[in-house]
Amino acid sequence: MKIFAIGDLHLSGHTPKPMSIFGDHWQGHWDKIKLDWIERVDEEDIVLVPGDISWAMKLDEAQVDLDDIGQLPGKKVMVRGNHDYWWSSISRVRDAMDENIYPLQNDSVKHGNIWFCGSRGWQTPGAREFSDHDEKIFKRELMRLELSLKSVKDDDPIVVLLHYPPFNDRGEITEFVKLMKPYRVEHVVFGHLHGISLKNVVEGYIEGMHFHLVSCDYLDFKLKQIDIV
Numbered sequence: 583m584k585i586f587a588i589g590d591l592h593l594s595g596h597t598p599k600p601m602s603i604f605g606d607h608w609q610g611h612w613d614k615i616k617l618d619w620i621e622r623v624d625e626e627d628i629v630l631v632p633g634d635i636s637w638a639m640k641l642d643e644a645q646v647d648l649d650d651i652g653q654l655p656g657k658k659v660m661v662r663g664n665h666d667y668w669w670s671s672i673s674r675v676r677d678a679m680d681e682n683i684y685p686l687q688n689d690s691v692k693h694g695n696i697w698f699c700g701s702r703g704w705q706t707p708g709a710r711e712f713s714d715h716d717e718k719i720f721k722r723e724l725m726r727l728e729l730s731l732k733s734v735k736d737d738d739p740i741v742v743l744l745h746y747p748p749f750n751d752r753g754e755i756t757e758f759v760k761l762m763k764p765y766r767v768e769h770v771v772f773g774h775l776h777g778i779s780l781k782n783v784v785e786g787y788i789e790g791m792h793f794h795l796v797s798c799d800y801l802d803f804k805l806k807q808i809d810i811v
Contacts, residue, residue: 583694585741586623586656586805587630587796588615589773590663594637595646604776607799612650614803619654622805627656628693629805632773632796633663633702633745641678644668652680657693660685661700663745663773686743688729696741696810697734701727703746703772706756724757731765739810740765744772747795749784763789769808773797 592601593612601608623629631651638644644666651658660683662669669675672687684691686700704720705712727742734740748758748770762770769792775783776799783795796806 584624584627585630585696585808585810586619586627587632587743587771587794587808588619588798588801588805589630589632589745589771590634590776590797590799591615591631591647591651592634592637592665593647593650595650596638596643599637605799611798611803615798615805616654618804619656622807623654623656625655628696628698629654629656629658630698630741630743630771630796630808631658631660632700632743632771633661634665634773635660635663636666636668638668641668641670641674645678648678648683649680652683656682658683659691659693659698659700659743661743661745662687662702664702686730688726688733690730690733690740692738695738697738698741698743699727699730699734699767700743701730703727703744703748703758705746706750708750720757724761727758728761731762731767734765737766739768741808741810742767742770744770746774747772747784748793751782753782753784755789759789759791762791767791768810769794771796771806771808775800
């Protein structure tokens with residue numbers, strides 16, 4: 583079983599939105615991703631998708647994108663991104679998913695000997711225009727990640743999916759890193775960052791965990807393999 587990750591797919595099968603408005607390199611981005619996915623992923627492998635999956639506003643509009651992902655090889659684990667407005671109640675979301683997709687919310691899932699946990703995360707305190715409302719969401723997402731981590735039932739290693747990076751814009755760790763540290767988290771994948779934000783990427787081995795930015799444009803629209811020791 584191999585583990586791959588790629589985030590920020592930004593699909594728009596229901597109402598096409600040309601991603602090339604964000605740069606020529608986005609032209610045909612989903613075709614590039616699918617080609618790499620099909621070539622490298624086997625049915626027993628895992629693909630992690632940390633948010634911003636579809637531009638759809640409603641769940642029924644996102645169905646075409648979810649079905650497209652479901653038809654690709656491998657088992658998929660997802661968390662919600664800040665643009666996933668279609669993500670409604672978790673029961674409805676799970677009912678809409680192919681059986682080989684598992685959306686995380688306040689829980690975890692195990693494949694092989696690896697646990698997968700996650701939360702959307704949120705922008706960090708101290709960010710520009712950070713409001714009292716943002717503070718509430720930030721704390722709620724921390725709670726959701728804690729529930730996810732606490733749901734793990736044995737001592738096998740953990741991989742965490744976050745949409746927002748667990749670092750602030752100065753590269754400092756946030757409460758999300760502090761929360762994960764006492765658990766058996768080996769790898770953390772996250773997305774959200776694009777364009778000029780990619781100049782401030784924090785990755786690597788930090789606080790005993792391996793951190794990976796997997797926004798699809800950062801990866802040149804190819805899946806990143808996550809090696810579990």
